[in-house]
Amino acid sequence: DCTQRPQTLTILGATGSIGASTLAVIAAHPEAFSVYALTAHSNVDAMFALCEQHRPQVVVMSDGQAAQALQQRVKNAQLSIQVSTGTDALCAVAAADDVDTVMAAIVGAAGLLPTLAAVHAGKRVLLANKEALVMSGQLFMDAVHQSGAQLLPVDSEHNAIFQALPFAVQQGAGRVSLADHGVSQILLTGSGGPFRETPLSELAAQTPQAACKHPNWSMGQKISVDSATMLNKGLEYIEARWLFNCQPNELNVVIHPQSVIHSMVQYVDGSVLAQMGQPDMRTPIAHCLSFPERIASGVAPLDFAAMGALTFNAPDAARYPCLQLAIDACWAGQAATTSLNAANEVAVAAFLQEKIQFGDIAKICQQVLDGLALPKVQSLDEILACDEEARAVAMQQMSRF
Ligand code: NAD
Numbered sequence: 001d002c003t004q005r006p007q008t009l010t011i012l013g014a015t016g017s018i019g020a021s022t023l024a025v026i027a028a029h030p031e032a033f034s035v036y037a038l039t040a041h042s043n044v045d046a047m048f049a050l051c052e053q054h055r056p057q058v059v060v061m062s063d064g065q066a067a068q069a070l071q072q073r074v075k076n077a078q079l080s081i082q083v084s085t086g087t088d089a090l091c092a093v094a095a096a097d098d099v100d101t102v103m104a105a106i107v108g109a110a111g112l113l114p115t116l117a118a119v120h121a122g123k124r125v126l127l128a129n130k131e132a133l134v135m136s137g138q139l140f141m142d143a144v145h146q147s148g149a150q151l152l153p154v155d156s157e158h159n160a161i162f163q164a165l166p167f168a169v170q171q172g173a174g175r176v177s178l179a180d181h182g183v184s185q186i187l188l189t190g191s192g193g194p195f196r197e198t199p200l201s202e203l204a205a206q207t208p209q210a211a212c213k214h215p216n217w218s219m220g221q222k223i224s225v226d227s228a229t230m231l232n233k234g235l236e237y238i239e240a241r242w243l244f245n246c247q248p249n250e251l252n253v254v255i256h257p258q259s260v261i262h263s264m265v266q267y268v269d270g271s272v273l274a275q276m277g278q279p280d281m282r283t284p285i286a287h288c289l290s291f292p293e294r295i296a297s298g299v300a301p302l303d304f305a306a307m308g309a310l311t312f313n314a315p316d317a318a319r320y321p322c323l324q325l326a327i328d329a330c331w332a333g334q335a336a337t338t339s340l341n342a343a344n345e346v347a348v349a350a351f352l353q354e355k356i357q358f359g360d361i362a363k364i365c366q367q368v369l370d371g372l373a374l375p376k377v378q379s380l381d382e383i384l385a386c387d388e389e390a391r392a393v394a395m396q397q398m399s400r401f
């Protein structure tokens with residue numbers, strides 16, 4: 001519709017893997033989208049290149065020195081872009097009046113406050129930052145309901161599930177009953193990661209390089225490690241519970257090594273709806289950007305003649321201890337999921353710096369959850385305190401390895 005003005009966007013985490021895929025889709029549809037703000041942590045070169053190409057009005061670098069360096073480069077290039085720093089600035093670009101849509105693609109807990117700011121401002125929120133939802137579950141969904149924000153899942157599994165759900169559930173913002181709409185089960189698929197067939201005895205000593213080499217997807221480092229432990233599927237299980245209001249018997253994980261089916265919804269009549277596609281995040285991103293319409297994403301069509309067999313099996317608990325930890329945490333309550341997410345972030349960062357072994361990630365998560373007194377965690381202050389406490393305990397545990 002050429003009479004409509006373009007959709008204006010803030011992209012939180014613009015220099016990351018999701019940020020790049022989002023900007024690629026947007027660049028192919030200049031009449032439909034315009035970039036208001038871009039944010040990143042500290043990569044000045046990458047952000048400067050994005051500034052030249054996309055001409056945002058505002059840029060936020062969460063690292064203060066990076067903001068100063070970028071400011072200088074922008075000035076030298078005579079670009080009229082406002083550069084700022086800090087969490088308040090991140091929240092401001094997420095909530096700005098000039099913005100229709102916010103892509104929430106910061107990695108980890110750092111994304112919580114800016115993503116919540118977009119939600120409170122009633123934006124159309126494209127959620128990639130699963131950690132934000134995992135660490136704040138009920139509070140996040142209540143905020144969506146109260147502000148009338150439109151929450152669209154970018155995570156490929158949740159995007160697939162969203163596409164396969166009935167209209168009333170799509171519209172229900174995580175409040176309607178799945179059973180009332182004929183849904184018997186959500187089947188969350190996962191590839192099993194790079195160590196699906198590694199001998200169990202060799203798992204513990206795997207390197208960061210091996211862990212980050214995902215067989216099907218190209219992603220940021222943190223989520224790549226999470227895919228290797230399958231805590232990523234665990235976080236996604238918790239994410240699905242909140243997004244779609246699942247009961248414990250309505251959510252199951254299936255290993256599907258080819259990553260052609262991105263997840264499925266099973267109905268009481270025996271129907272199963274699956275969403276399929278290339279393992280390329282531009283597909284779910286384009287779906288969210290244009291919903292309820294469809295736009296070209298630049299992704300090649302599936303070639304069924306060349307595809308070969310699609311296989312499925314149940315996840316092996318001994319291989320993926322983090323998956324069960326997350327499923328248990330999901331039903332134990334907010335303190336458990338907030339703590340698990342925090343412990344995992346600390347452990348994954350240490351693993352990437354080669355301070356601990358791959359096998360220690362699950363141990364640290366387990367120990368933090370075991371030590372949990374399960375206090376009431378509801379308000380934002382309680383959530384942030386719980387996150388901080390779990391990080392401290394994880395650091396302590398880590399000093400023993
Ligand atoms: P990435 O590491 O490639 O990018 C992360 C982005 O966040 C970068 O722009 C970085 O500058 C920014 N960032 C990092 N730390 C920050 C901080 N402390 N403060 C502010 N900004 C910070 O990560 P990614 O793979 O793009 O993933 C982003 C999010 O999307 C994650 O939550 C991930 O779980 C989710 N996700 C990613 C994929 C994927 O295919 N990459 C798929 C599904 C979901």
Ligand code: MG
Nearest residue numbers: 155156157236
């Ligand atoms: Mg996913």
